[in-house]
Amino acid sequence: MSAETPSGKDAAYENFPVGSWLLPVALRPHIATYYAFARAIDDIADSPDLAPDEKVRRLDGFEAALTGRDMDDPAYLTAHTMRRSLAETGIPVAHCADLITAFKRDATKLRYRDWDDLMGYCILSAAPVGRYLVDLHGGSNDGYGPSDALCKALQVINHLQDCQDDVQTLDRVYLPGDWMAEAGVVVEDLSKDASTPGLRQVLDQCLDGTKALMVEARRLPGGLKSRRLAMESAVIIEIADRLVRRLRDGDPLGPKRIQLTKPGYLWCCVKGVVKAL
Numbered sequence: 001m002s003a004e005t006p007s008g009k010d011a012a013y014e015n016f017p018v019g020s021w022l023l024p025v026a027l028r029p030h031i032a033t034y035y036a037f038a039r040a041i042d043d044i045a046d047s048p049d050l051a052p053d054e055k056v057r058r059l060d061g062f063e064a065a066l067t068g069r070d071m072d073d074p075a076y077l078t079a080h081t082m083r084r085s086l087a088e089t090g091i092p093v094a095h096c097a098d099l100i101t102a103f104k105r106d107a108t109k110l111r112y113r114d115w116d117d118l119m120g121y122c123i124l125s126a127a128p129v130g131r132y133l134v135d136l137h138g139g140s141n142d143g144y145g146p147s148d149a150l151c152k153a154l155q156v157i158n159h160l161q162d163c164q165d166d167v168q169t170l171d172r173v174y175l176p177g178d179w180m181a182e183a184g185v186v187v188e189d190l191s192k193d194a195s196t197p198g199l200r201q202v203l204d205q206c207l208d209g210t211k212a213l214m215v216e217a218r219r220l221p222g223g224l225k226s227r228r229l230a231m232e233s234a235v236i237i238e239i240a241d242r243l244v245r246r247l248r249d250g251d252p253l254g255p256k257r258i259q260l261t262k263p264g265y266l267w268c269c270v271k272g273v274v275k276a277l
Contacts, residue, residue: 001075002074002075002077003044003058003061003062003075003076004040004043004044004078005043005044005047005049005050006040006043007043007046007047009039009043020232020235022228022231022232022235022273023137023228023229023232024137024226024228027136027137029085030085030088030089030136031133031136033081033082033085034082034085034096034129034132036078036081036082037062037066037078037079037081037082037096037099038096038099038129040062040078040079041059041062041099041100041103042099042103044058044059044062044103045059045103045104045106045107046106046169046170048169048170052107052108055103055104055106055107056104056107056108059100059103059104059107061073061075061076061079062076062078062079062100063079063097063100064076065079065080065083066079066082066083066093066096066097066100067083067093067097068083082096089136091132091135091136092135094128095128095129095131095132095135096128096132098124098127098128099124099125099128099129101124102121102124102125103125105121105124105125106125106172109121110170110171110172110173111173111177112173112174112175112176112177113176113177113178114176114177114178114179115176115179115209117176118156118174118176119152121174122151122152122155122156123148123152125155126151126152126154126155127144127147127148127151127152129151130144130147130148130150130151131144131147131148133147133229134147134224134229137224137225137226137228137229138225138226139225140220140223140224140225141223141224141225142219142220142222142223145216145219146216146217146218146219146220146223147217147220147233149213149214149215149216149217149220150213150214150217150220150233150236150237150240152213153210153213153214153217153240153244154236154240156174156206156209156210156213157210157240157243157244157247159174159175159206160203160206160207160247160252160258161243161247161252161257161258161259162252162257163175163190163203163252163253164190164191164252164253167187167190167191168190168191171187173187173190175202175203175206176202176205176206179201179202179205179206180198180202183198183199183201183202184198185198185199185201185202190253192253193253194251194253194254195251195252195253199253200251203247203252204248207244207247207248210240210244211244214237214240214241214244217237217240218237220233220237221233221234221237221275221276227276230276231272231273231276232272233272233276234272234273234275234276235268235269235271235272235273235276236272237272238268238269238271238272238275239260239265239268239272242260242264242268243258243259243260246258246259246260
């Protein structure tokens with residue numbers, strides 16, 4: 001019996017391309033393995049049907065399989081596959097272990113004190129994805145900094161897109177608590193049909209923080225040693241910038257999830273590739 005709790009989300013749900021045609025063919029199976037691993041443990045942390053201690057127990061099982069303490073439990077097949085991929089590519093296990101640490105935190109931590117507290121979570125829950133890709137494609141002359149900034153920005157964007165669903169499904173709030181208190185926002189405001197003026201203020205503060213992260217993120221393509229990953233990252237930067245604008249103009253509490261249209265997504269792909277070239 002598998003330890004996984006599939007949510008039905010797949011690569012099409014994400015804001016960014018996963019293992020797209022821009023990346024080297026030989027690396028795409030490893031990227032798919034990493035995505036499957038990240039999706040599996042994220043789904044456990046986000047399952048509304050599991051108690052916190054059961055989530056942590058299952059994530060502990062993933063960690064044991066990933067690190068080789070458990071070599072054959074079929075309940076953790078995805079982690080065993082990930083362990084073999086890491087061994088084949090020489091990628092540090094930390095890029096997977098940090099995700100497990102983040103999702104264990106998700107199982108028990110429902111509120112974030114301030115922006116720095118939220119960024120501390122994002123460096124574990126999002127930055128490892130970028131670091132994995134950077135290392136898999138030969139590294140960057142600028143280190144992990146620009147990649148970390150982009151991944152943290154993408155994570156905040158996702159939090160804002162899903163802020164209502166997160167609180168209604170899991171009683172989880174990723175908005176900085178001090179900003180909410182200053183604006184007179186209470187958790188119940190996130191379940192309303194539209195954002196209150198105070199909540200709009202908090203959302204805009206989060207978007208301001210994301211905009212600052214994107215300044216550093218824009219350095220990413222120029223420092224990457226892989227031209228293909230540079231093109232992919234330039235596309236993702238275009239997507240992030242457009243989503244920030246849409247979240248600024250729209251209301252995440254509205255009837256439809258704020259995301260890009262297919263033509264808008266394709267336009268970001270074209271612009272990103274052209275800029276990278």
